[in-house]
Amino acid sequence: MCCWVSPGYLWGCGLTLVLAVLLCGGEQEDQRSAGVDVLSDVGDVAAVRGLRKLSPQGMQVTENFPGFNISQQVASEFLKRIYGEISISFTAHAEEAHKIRLLEIYQPGKKLPYLESYLNLKSGNVVVRYQGTKSFQRVVVKKVLPAWKWSSLELKLNRSSLQVSVDCDNTHVASLRQPLAPPPEEAEVWVVRKTETDKQMKGIVFDVRLYPSTGDHTDRCKDFLHTGVTQVQADDSQGAGRSRGPSVRRDDNMEDRVLLLERQLAQIVITMDTLKAQNVDLSNRVGYLETCECRPLCSHGGVVYGEGQTWSPDLCTVCQCVSGRPECSVRPDIPSCQSE
Incomplete structure (x- = not known):
């Protein structure tokens, strides 16, 4: 028994097979x-x-x-x-x-x-x-x-x-x-x-x-100006130690401009959050200082003394911290110091 198939039918099947292979490959x-x-x-x-x-x-x-x-x-x-x-x-x-x-x-x-x-x-x-x-x-x-x-x-x-x-x-x-x-x-x-x-x-x-x-x-670099890159390279070649800045972005692409603004906005949000946290910390510190009883201190010979505190820098001298300033005098209880 013999079957006859139209050449056009075979061509159609071949075309279908080729397209399927191309589509699958793609x-x-x-x-x-x-x-x-x-x-x-x-x-x-x-x-x-x-x-x-x-x-x-x-x-x-x-x-x-x-x-x-x-x-x-x-x-x-x-x-x-x-x-x-x-x-x-x-x-x-x-x-x-x-x-x-x-x-x-x-x-x-x-x-x-x-x-x-x-x-x-x-x-x-x-x-x-x-x-x-x-x-x-x-x-x-x-x-x-x-x-x-x-x-x-x-x-x-x-x-x-x-x-x-x-x-x-x-x-x-x-x-x-x-x-x-x-x-x-x-x-x-x-x-x-x-x-x-x-x-x-x-x-x-x-x-x-x-x-x-x-x-x-x-x-992602197709939206950058070649002239901007060339200028950066030229500037860099003039000095080996100079730091280069980023290339120049073209502003005629609306999507790129919106994307750039969104990223800048995100950075602003982070900066604001950081400033808020710092402000809270500073407010807490100021509140703590307001509750403190601040007393003046004295500095003498590289040593800090509190209000009313006394010290003797030498055998014949006695000092006292008064209102943030050291007041020193000769010791009256040592006769030899009085003769001097």
């Missing part, structure tokens, strides 16, 4: 490039110690904040999409810290991390330690972080290099000796984790996103 690529919004992964913000949600944007972190621990389900899905590349976009206003542990991935039962990255704010270095395909590796990008309080940092670890960009300035690159090893099936993923030895970051975190690739999904 969907897989989208899944690979999809990032993890770390702040959105936080469940009940009020239940997290040292963390406070700000309005309209950002989260305030204090010295008690343990760090952002990515939920197990989100971390597992993220690890599955890593293919030798990983990147993080971190936007914050750091008020106080010596070291910021940016991104850390730890395997259960392993002493060494799969990946560990931190910012040394004293030296300005960015350090990444990771499990390579053959051995454990360490790479450093030196003196990247400027003296001013930077706001945006992008870190990209691809198969051959580590790339770091701060406030959309020039990208600093360090070569890798080995590419990143395949990710573990299970691991803990932390951002800005607190340790006992480090001085924890304090300030505002506006946005943190993790990506399983190093595509241009983390490129």
Whole structure:
């Protein structure tokens, strides 16, 4: 028995198959490039110690904040999409810290991390330690972080290099000796984790996103003027010891302007809260002073004496603190002093 199939039907099935493959491939690529919004992964913000949600944007972190621990389900899905590349976009206003542990991935039962990255704010270095395909590796990008309080940092670890960009300035690159090893099936993923030895970051975190690739999904610098960057570089080249300021942002993008205003507003809220706390402390101190009975003191020979207190700087002299001033006279009870 023989069946005849129309050529047009075969062509239609072939076209359907090709489209399905393309669509599935595109969907897989989208899944690979999809990032993890770390702040959105936080469940009940009020239940997290040292963390406070700000309005309209950002989260305030204090010295008690343990760090952002990515939920197990989100971390597992993220690890599955890593293919030798990983990147993080971190936007914050750091008020106080010596070291910021940016991104850390730890395997259960392993002493060494799969990946560990931190910012040394004293030296300005960015350090990444990771499990390579053959051995454990360490790479450093030196003196990247400027003296001013930077706001945006992008870190990209691809198969051959580590790339770091701060406030959309020039990208600093360090070569890798080995590419990143395949990710573990299970691991803990932390951002800005607190340790006992480090001085924890304090300030505002506006946005943190993790990506399983190093595509241009983390490129947030397209709205900066090239002329502004060029001017900064020119100014810096004139003096080796001069500190550089951030690049100039274009103001014709309404969304960027609103975003910038929201972040400035969040910083103002934090400043106001700090001033309120200081005002309460000062009020308490003033109230305490008002209840004190203040008595004048006397200073003589580097020693402080209270009101009415007496002392003898030498054998023939006696002094007394009277109304905040020392009054001294010759001792009448010693005849030899009187003859002098």
